[in-house]
Amino acid sequence: MTKLADHLTIGQVAERSGVPHTALRFYEDRGLIHAERSAGNQRRFPRSVLRRIAFIRAAQRVGLSLEQIGEALATLPHDHAPTKADWARLSRTWRAELDARIDALQRLRDQLTGCVGCGCLSLRTCALNNPDDRIARYGPGAPVLKPSAEGGL
Structure with a gap:
């Protein structure tokens, strides 16, 4: 001890x-x-x-x-x-994960800004619209907003 x-x-x-x-x-x-x-x-x-x-x-x-x-x-x-090298090694292992999250957040921001910005939430033009549940084949959750490496659109 x-x-x-x-x-x-x-x-x-x-x-x-x-x-x-x-x-x-x-x-x-x-x-x-x-x-x-x-x-x-x-x-x-x-x-x-x-x-x-x-x-x-x-x-x-x-x-x-x-x-x-x-x-x-x-x-x-x-x-x-x-050590500094220990922390650097650890952070390198997460770089791809963090980059994917940043990409997903930027796409979410950009898509929601256009939709919310118009004020109508039109089902004809909304990127999040899902007629006949076509997006179900891409998995659970909100696959449109997932990073492209995870099967987003």
Whole structure:
């Protein structure tokens, strides 16, 4: 066990990260962050947990699932703070996913602006219209808005 005196309490981590105690416990339960226990069974986090939490929050903001985040964090070292090279390697693995999400958001913005901008939501000209459920063959959800690599139109 490492020396816990230089570790942070859950309250300190919550204050420094801006993440509530409940979310920190949830992240720990999901294996996204790790704490050691003091002699009094209190959580003690290494300072490097702050970077992990910042990464988790940023990944959530762009729509990545906790499962995806957990898979990525599992590639980082647990016995020491990740290096710049560790973070660079991790971010490279998500580049294609993030590019696809950016493309989908831009297409959504552009298609909805034209439709909402006219104010009529015309079924004759609306790109989201689906007469006779023709789009069903492309899968569930809103395939018109999915990135083209996923079968969008």
